[in-house]
Amino acid sequence: MTTTAGAAAAATKAVMPSVVRIDARGMRCPWPAVRLARALRDGATTVEVIADDPRAQAELTVVATDADATIEIVLDAIYPAFRITRR
Numbered sequence: 001m002t003t004t005a006g007a008a009a010a011a012t013k014a015v016m017p018s019v020v021r022i023d024a025r026g027m028r029c030p031w032p033a034v035r036l037a038r039a040l041r042d043g044a045t046t047v048e049v050i051a052d053d054p055r056a057q058a059e060l061t062v063v064a065t066d067a068d069a070t071i072e073i074v075l076d077a078i079y080p081a082f083r084i085t086r087r
Contacts, residue, residue: 025050046083
């Protein structure tokens with residue numbers, strides 16, 4: 001027997017795209033990290049975050065480490081992008 005909350009979580013994970021993209025440009029920390037944490041909690045396995053706050057790298061790294069995920073910095077000419085992948 002599946003509970004309602006369990007069924008909702010399973011349905012959310014089933015429709016989660018393979019890569020979740022978060023555009024956090026203009027958001028000041030902690031908002032990019034909060035958005036990342038929510039995506040990982042909802043079942044995302046790979047998340048790409050574009051963030052222009054200078055503190056974003058440190059805060060996203062903490063969230064990735066807490067979720068047992070790797071973080072890779074993909075440099076762009078304008079904004080750095082971060083790719084977070086669950087292990």
